[in-house]
């Protein structure tokens with residue numbers, strides 16, 4: 296180390312961060328604070344990740360079953376924060392209201408304000424010089440060489456170039472994966488989905504309600520997105536049927552909303568099947584002739600660019616094994632994941648994860664031995680099993696979710 300805890304050039308690590316959303320940006324800042332040489336690859340034309348609203352949808356693939364999806368952001372136009380702005384800033388860069396023209400100073404602002412906050416964050420910490428926009432990580436794999444000096448070969452594609460297929464290869468000492476996990480739709484399996492004649496889509500592709508004017512719409516999934524979309528569509532549709540898995544999902548708040556709008560908003564339990572004639576049959580045998588079904592059924596983790604030779608897998612939405620949701624024991628610390636946990640106060644949590652990764656890479660902190668990390672992961676899985684938590688909720692760290 297040289298003065299101020301900054302690494303001498305020989306110790307300085309070359310680190311690639313994949314993704315310039317909230318998780319990738321705070322990672323870049325923490326890594327640079329530790330003296331690393333940081334490159335952030337971002338496939339889109341700007342930073343912000345989910346908060347960079349995209350009016351486009353995966354038009355030719357409305358159900359978003361192709362992997363990876365082409366459109367990253369799943370935000371709808373009217374989306375406002377459901378967590379108050381004071382919980383949505385990094386610890387040393389508060390998400391304070393900006394008394395400027397065009398800024399949204401509400402406590403629960405619209406999505407654009409979060410994007411603008413992330414842009415301000417980049418400006419304040421000079422992060423844009425680290426970010427390569429329009430650059431997609433196409434393949435990340437272990438570079439050949441001895442295990443103790445494990446490095447990663449990252450092949451990237453400059454999407455700005457005319458054909459966007461030429462790959463550039465670079466070797467990094469470490470890779471931080473921060474590619475987000477609210478883009479790849481999860482779809483339920485419902486009898487008749489393949490033959491149903493109406494429009495089926497996932498909330499990933501929902502932007503504005505207008506296209507549902509005078510329609511009968513079935514919204515499958517009673518999480519926050521499901522409820523918000525059902526309420527918004529209700530304003531223009533003939534009727535909306537909101538489908539819950541069970542009565543347990545029907546909170547007091549939802550019951551009140553349903554009672555208030557009982558003429559046009561109906562609660563249904565479970566979709567039994569979709570029929571060729573356009574009917575949607577519910578669990579109690581009743582049915583409606585519907586125009587559209589919107590699946591608000593959550594998102595899958597996916598890392599289409601990452602080749603860990605089987606060391607990290609995604610199984611039923613469990614990314615693992617990951618020590619504390621961050622380090623794969625056999626590849627730590629040269630590979631890490633930021634932003635995997637769900638149901639957290641995202642900026643604070645991601646920032647804490649990023650600091651940890653940066654400190655481990657700079658040698659300020661050490662990880663337990665590989666076997667101990669592995670044992671810890673297994674104990675965590677076991678504890679979750681005993682508590683009856685399904686595997687798909689492995690990374691749900693707390694109790695609320697804003698996105699299903």
Ligand SMILES: Cc1cc2nc3c(=O)[nH]c(=O)nc-3n(C[C@H](O)[C@H](O)[C@H](O)COP(=O)(O)OP(=O)(O)OC[C@H]3O[C@@H](n4cnc5c(N)ncnc54)[C@H](O)[C@@H]3O)c2cc1C
Pocket residue numbers: 313314315316317318319336337338339342343344345346367369370371374375376377378383430431432433473474475476477520600633634639640641642697698
């Ligand atoms: C509808 C909706 C509402 C939400 N509401 C809230 C809320 O109110 N409060 C809250 O805290 N959170 C909310 N979230 C969750 C929100 O996504 C997280 O808070 C946070 O923004 C996730 O940040 P991230 O950096 O992990 O991922 P993202 O924001 O998704 O960023 C990932 C970035 O990686 C890039 N990327 C992906 N693959 C590649 C590749 N191969 N090469 C290069 N770049 C790549 C993407 O383009 C993207 O820019 C919401 C999410 C959705 C979908």
